[in-house]
Amino acid sequence: MKTITSRLSTVQTVLHRAARVSLIAGICLSVGAGSALAQSRVQRGPGRAPIRTNPGVTIGAPGGGFIQAYSLTGSWTGTMAQAGDDVVIHYELTIQSNGQGSWRILGSEYNAQLDQWLPAILDEGTLTASVSQNNASIQLNNTANQSGQMQLSGTFQSGGSQLSGQSTDFPGIGFNFVKD
Numbered sequence: 001m002k003t004i005t006s007r008l009s010t011v012q013t014v015l016h017r018a019a020r021v022s023l024i025a026g027i028c029l030s031v032g033a034g035s036a037l038a039q040s041r042v043q044r045g046p047g048r049a050p051i052r053t054n055p056g057v058t059i060g061a062p063g064g065g066f067i068q069a070y071s072l073t074g075s076w077t078g079t080m081a082q083a084g085d086d087v088v089i090h091y092e093l094t095i096q097s098n099g100q101g102s103w104r105i106l107g108s109e110y111n112a113q114l115d116q117w118l119p120a121i122l123d124e125g126t127l128t129a130s131v132s133q134n135n136a137s138i139q140l141n142n143t144a145n146q147s148g149q150m151q152l153s154g155t156f157q158s159g160g161s162q163l164s165g166q167s168t169d170f171p172g173i174g175f176n177f178v179k180d
Contacts, residue, residue, distance in 0.1 A: 001068060007077075016150075018145045020107065021061065034103055037173055040117075043131075044057040045065045045154030069154065070131055070134065070136070070156045071097075071133055071160065072129045072130075072136055072138070073095055073096065073097045074094075074095065074096040074179055075092070075093070075094050075179070075180040076088070076091075076092070076093040076094075076095070076163065076177040076178065076179050076180065077091065077093075077120070077177065077178060077180060078090075078091055078163075078168075078175060078176050078178055079091065079093050079175065079176055080119075080175040081171075081173070081174060081175075082173050082174075083172045083173075084170050084172075086144070088164075089105055089107075090101060090105065090106040090107065091104065091105060091175070091177065092104045092106055093108070093127065093138070093177060095127070095129050095138075099128055099129045099130055100126070100127070100128060100129075101125075101126070101127045101129065102124065102125070102126055102127060103124060103125055103127050104121050104123070104124040104125070105121070105122040105123040105139050106119070106120075106121060106122070107119075107121075108120055109122075123143075123144060125140060125141050125142025126140075126142060126144060127139060127140050127141060128141070128142045133156070134155055134156050135153070135155055135156075136152075136153075136154050136155070136156065136163055136165070137150075137151070137161065138152040138154070138159070139151050139152070140152065145169075147169070149169075150167055150169055150170065151167065151168045151169050152166070152167055152168070152175055153165050153166060153167075153168050154166075154167060154177075160179070161178065161179045162176070162177070162178050162179070163175075163176075163179075164176045164177075
């Protein structure tokens, strides 16, 4: 009976040691992996992609926050008017990802043969646009004014689906565009 008991105690001792080693190794691996994961989330080296990405959000704003990456790419419709004026001009902008695009003034023209007003494009031209954080700059080219262009400066609202601002060339002219 003594040999069986001593063999059992030897086996139990070996199993207890193996369990302790496994437990210690598991804790070390967990802590090590957790530290590496935390470090990779905090200190991303050059060329390392973020672990989780959210399109349209850039990490690294001043103060450690987030910067919403806005885009002008797409179709925009809206109005432009001089403060205090009753005349509102309806615009349609189409902007490509490279910042190039086109603009149109939408309105209506009288058709004498049909004796009715019909939708029409009253003026049109090209544009160039750029974005810097929450601000957008749009230059309308081929306009009817003396310089042949109009510079617009605006700020994104509503999560980037609205753009409002002023003409920098013509004080008092404001605009409000909505992304379609």
